[in-house]
Amino acid sequence: MKLVIANKNYSSWSLRAWLALRAVGQPFAEERVALGQADTHERILRLSPSGKVPCLIEEGLTVWDSLAIIETLAERFPQLWPATARERAVARAISAEMHSGFTALRSQMPMNIRRRRPLSQRSPECESDIARIVQIWTDCRRRHGAGGAFLFGAFGAADVMYAPVAFRFQSYGVAPQGEAGAYLSALLAHPAMREWETAALAESETIAAFELQD
Numbered sequence: 619m620k621l622v623i624a625n626k627n628y629s630s631w632s633l634r635a636w637l638a639l640r641a642v643g644q645p646f647a648e649e650r651v652a653l654g655q656a657d658t659h660e661r662i663l664r665l666s667p668s669g670k671v672p673c674l675i676e677e678g679l680t681v682w683d684s685l686a687i688i689e690t691l692a693e694r695f696p697q698l699w700p701a702t703a704r705e706r707a708v709a710r711a712i713s714a715e716m717h718s719g720f721t722a723l724r725s726q727m728p729m730n731i732r733r734r735r736p737l738s739q740r741s742p743e744c745e746s747d748i749a750r751i752v753q754i755w756t757d758c759r760r761r762h763g764a765g766g767a768f769l770f771g772a773f774g775a776a777d778v779m780y781a782p783v784a785f786r787f788q789s790y791g792v793a794p795q796g797e798a799g800a801y802l803s804a805l806l807a808h809p810a811m812r813e814w815e816t817a818a819l820a821e822s823e824t825i826a827a828f829e830l831q832d
Contacts, residue, residue: 630782635672736791
């Protein structure tokens with residue numbers, strides 16, 4: 619398998635696919651295409667029909683979009699989703715909510731792992747997104763998390779989908795309390811998350827759109 623990704627400091631969608639592969643222990647080659655370069659789109663388009671990353675390539679099969687990559691992997695590694703049908707339904711629902719929602723948070727708090735500074739001001743829409751995420755984390759931990767430190771006990775697809783939020787919370791000084799705070803700490807401490815963070819901090823590229831001047 620080969621996974622095409624973008625900058626680790628900035629690319630939240632790349633992180634998701636990369637973590638899913640790490641979660642199941644699947645060996646893969648990694649091809650990184652830096653964002654913001656003159657040939658970025660051309661290079662990605664040679665590999666991904668959408669012109670976007672991540673993109674998973676294996677034996678002539680090309681899968682783009684992080685959630686599609688997760689579902690493709692789950693056909694081979696079903697442990698990515700919880701063991702029971704009811705929990706899988708909840709895990710898929712919150713993953714789809716993350717995939718398509720939280721636009722204010724994405725816009726006002728772009729992923730930038732190097733940043734360590736709170737926003738001077740957050741909009742009501744961003745605060746609403748944060749509150750909903752904290753609610754999801756708290757509810758999943760209380761209802762389904764007894765078997766481990768993550769949303770459904772073991773580290774899986776739902777955690778992969780919310781992993782970029784953990785980096786965003788760290789970068790912009792969002793510190794939930796209680797179950798959600800404990801979950802945030804566990805996610806940031808996961809070995810694969812730490813590996814990604816170390817690589818992100820070592821990158822030298824700077825993209826102005828992700829470097830908020832607040």
